[in-house]
Amino acid sequence: MDGNFSYDPAKNYDEDTMAQQRAIEKEIAESQSLIGSVLSFDDIVEEYAKEDAVYRHKVEDLKTRYKTVRKVRGDGNCFFRAFGFAYLERLLTRPEEYSRFVDITQKSKDKLLALGFPQFTLEDFHDVFMDIVSQVKSPGTVEKLKETFNDQGLSDYFVVYLRLLVSGELQGNEGEYLHFIDGERTVKEFCGQEVEPMGKESDHIHIVALARSVGVPVAVEYMDREGNKCNLLSFSPGEGGEGGQEAQPSLFLLYRPGHYDILYPL
């Protein structure tokens, strides 16, 4: 837009605005793969710190607990994609946990159908989801998983199903979540607006619900502008959730405002 811009009430600006949004999305897509490679903190410190000197201290803090980080594309689905990839990667070396997860996700389809999700769209996403999960056993490798998660079609199918699991958890236990929802919305409305659509960012409530629906504890390092250290928040499935074998989180994510990446502990 040039410096002489003046607003013309008879003109429609929507198309320009949307074209600009698409250009930004395209730029992000070209510069960051859906699931990136493992990087050292030295590789990323410049990028993290350029916005704020506080981040530099926080990276030093992270280095005392984590060895590497894996970047995930910031497209509003990063929490789900990061969780999905990091968890399946972990299952590669944990056959018992893999069996538990397959069992729980197999059963999840009927739970969601009982909640009124439409059968044929749900089945479609469930089938592709289970196919991707089974790659862990086939035998899987990190490289193969990475390839799958970078195939936009497959990767997005996986994300959709995780979103449906979260929606199912929230709607199936409405009473427990109602008070954590902003605005005057029902849990169903919240799910329709903030959980099920692709690209809607995840908040605590999404994380809690996903951890509980699949029985997987997850911990998030919050890298905000306060203090010199990151804040670690653990989300455990707790009593109401599906019981996993692991009480302590084994999945670690890094949150910088608006974005999640994957962390690997020392």
Added chain:
Amino acid sequence: MTSMEKRLQKELQAMTKDPPVGVKVNMESLSSNLSEWVVDIDGATGTLYEGEKFQLGFKFTPRYPFDSPQVMFIGRNIPVHPHIYSNGHICLSILTEDWSPALSVQSVCLSIVSMLSSCKEKKLPPDNAIYVRTCSKDPKKTRWWYHDNSV
């Protein structure tokens, strides 16, 4: 067959085998790769639109179901409704912002039928004149402002 066609084949099957009341896919309208559909809608009995017939035009991109379909009323009879513009554009959040790949042609049709059925007074949207004059031909290029959920 592309994944869009596969998905739409399944949807078409479900819609023809078990169509919702007052909703019928116009089979002659289907393009060969299924990227365009026309769906006939009957105004429901006991509502302000009883006895009226409408047509919804659907267009799908190759990225469907990740891209939402473009949906608008077409043909001669456009329902007079506070959320439907006289050029056929519909202000309904699941068609843009709240679209989810788990929705379908069927769920969109049901939402639109229910939007018509719950209408208390036939009137155009308050900004109809200016919107129709300035909007794009494609309703998906409008940044909708969703007023309320009451109708």
